[in-house]
Amino acid sequence: MNELATAAPTAVVVLGLVGAWLLVGGLGLLRPNAVGWVARVLFPLGALIGLGVAAAGVAALLPAFAPQRLVLPLGLPDLPFHVRLDALSGFFLALLGSAGAGISIFSAGYFRAGEGTAPGLLCLQYHVFLASMAMVMLADDAYLFMVAWETMALSSYFLVTTQHRLPEIRRAGFLYLLMAHVGALGILLCFGVLHGGSWEMTFDAMRASTLAPFWMSVAFLLALFGFGTKAGLVPLHVWLPEAHPAAPSPVSAMMSGLMLKTAVYGLLRVSLDMLPGGPWWWGLLTLALGLGTALYGVIFATVQTDMKRLLAYSSIENIGLIVAGIGLALVFRSFELRVLAALALTAVLIHAFNHALFKSLLFLATGSVMHATGERSLGKLGGLIRRMPWVAAFALIGSLAIAGLPPLNGFVSEWLLLQTFLQTPRIPHAFLNMIVPLGAAVISLAAALAGYVMVKFYGVIFLGKHRESSLAAARDASWLERIGLAWLALGCVLVGAFPQVALDVAGRVTQALVGATVQRGPSPWWMAPVAANQASYSGLWYWVGLLLATGATYLLVRAFYRGRTRRTAQWDCGYPWQTPRMQDSAEGFGQPIRHLFGPVFKIEREVPLPTDAAPKYRIQIEDRFWAACYQPLGRLLQRITERMAVLQGGRLAVYLLYSFLTLIFLLVCVL
């Protein structure tokens, strides 16, 4: 082990930290029902390990770092586990560790006794989930990758079904597990194609294998299918809006913020690292799927009334943006425009990192709100900014970031993505030249709608009046929860303020993947990824300007209106007899979008008559894909299995006959 440690010190450190995660999980089983032990000791410990993983990931991103390999003395005989730490895995490890640390600290204050699974068991599942995600990023052969991937799916399945006594949660869990396995099948087949007949399962052998163009495309499509299922690409997204809300909030945060990123990692690893190059239609297909997903996700997010479902659909939108960026990178790479591919990839990486931060932050904030109020339906919340000022402040940062507003981090990545789209005229292909810029319009639409969604999310939960009188008793989050939220919010602010650092870090990865980096520009304070005279942005200067303007306004208002400010009821509009039920509701807020994009939804609505004494309004919005793709598939499967059931008549003699005939058949084959 000594020579290993000297040959690959960072990788050994990461493996040790992964082992420590597993150990912490195992310690949870010592006293499975002791909430204090699990929450106050083990989860903070897990958070510390997360910081270590992040640090190791950052170390792998330093300029002097060379990829480190290890062959572990684990696995099957003659099929050991291979581990490799390079810039790409380092980047995603940094993402996993840093966001995971925030979620762990929050969880320390969040988990309580008596909610489904015992805390100790939950702690084990949680840390196995984290460790398996780290192993996915470290794996350097298909065998270890699939083992880690399936461990990840299973541990998260158990976390989703924490409250397994509720039938709808069991149903959501089953759907998730089913889709996870279908996706894993795609990935497995993809690796099966990639080894190119050599039957070597290491990624190195797959990189070296030469495939016919047809098989390369097959491998790519399988990877897109497999990782797309995990990422929630439309139409493979159906599990996501069910599973994310079913899980406890920290788990939703992990699944949305971290686990979806393993799919992004896998897609990058296969399509850009292991497949040497491909035709441009790969990129176009990925781009189209990504754009469709982004638009679809955000449109559905606008009409949701459950706050966690809303965030889940918003995750679909963000994954769509990320996948669209990967598509662009593939298009550019197929035309050997390496710098532009690097630009697209930079946007992808930064957006993945940002999404891990702000989506985790928002899911955790919903967790605090749910604990404080017991409500998750937007129709029963409101006015919580007075009761939960800390959570409200952090959620505001998250909402602004996800809406893509400067000077926060969401703006940086979306701006970079748009910049990339603006470079498409440089593609030497007339057709693509015209088609791809349309994507920029879709991205802008999605970004604007995302802003709309966040206004709804934040406004309905935190602003206005309490829609239920019980909300007046809501208490703010505990200090451990606040630390977790603050950590993630700090990340949003820092990436927004110093985007040029993020650009440099992503550059290490793009150098490894497409052999080019994006220059940050001549000035250390400004980011000019394309050319300084075309577009440049400085988060820090924006912050300075914003703070100066706000401060000046505040001082001016104080100076001129001293003693003349007064507090009144919110949304009053001069009408003094209004009740909290007269406020704009979540349904009402989404109505214009529902109207505009009517054909997208499958709406079931009950509108009361004006004469109704007890009026009741009910609306149910469903996914069209469910009825169009999945139900026919399910019916087909049902029919086939019913046919197959005939084989299982229950008669022993018939079963014996099957074995007998099989034997005779095999003997005939030998003959």
Place this chain on the structure above:
Amino acid sequence: MPAPTFATQVLQTLAGALLLISFAMLAERRSRRLVTLLIWQGVVLVTSTLLVAVTAQQPHLFFSAALTLALKVGVLPWILLRLMRRLGIERDNEPLVNVPTLMLVGLGLVVFAFGLAQPITALATTVIRQTLGIALAVILLALLMILARRKAFTQVIGFLALENGLFFAATTTTYGMPMVVELGIALDVLVGVFIFGVFFFHIREQFDSLDLHHLETLKED
């Protein structure tokens, strides 16, 4: 082709006897007679193993023969007869397929087995060549017997006949398996019969009968 020696001829006669016993088992309905036939099959096996041991000078086959004698002529029939008495089994019901049809199918299987064994016997250098086909036929006939019978008890006898066929194939074509393997198989068969015995009692307790069609009610719809 050199003229077959006396020992070879005797061995072929024994192989023929084994096949004949298999057919007899296929047609027999009384449980007690089935056990008797099983004992006869064991005796034939012991004789043939001794013969191979002498002609091919394979001393370890003497141990095999002794083991077979003790197990297949002694212990197993004793257990089976005891079970029969305890469970009050007299005769099996009518087979699922009537006996003449079963015989015809069995003939077809013998032809198939000989055809199957032909390329292998052409390569074999051991004393006995034609016996492999017979051994395969015995195995297939035993499978057919398991398939066609209704009662669990008869199926166990079929299972033991199957094992006899395998043993015969092993001794005559390759001078027996390694001692360790043979001991292991003998132990397996013994344990298997014990477990079957336990199952008999359970099945009878549950359904008041050893007729296996009662198990069909266990299927979930």
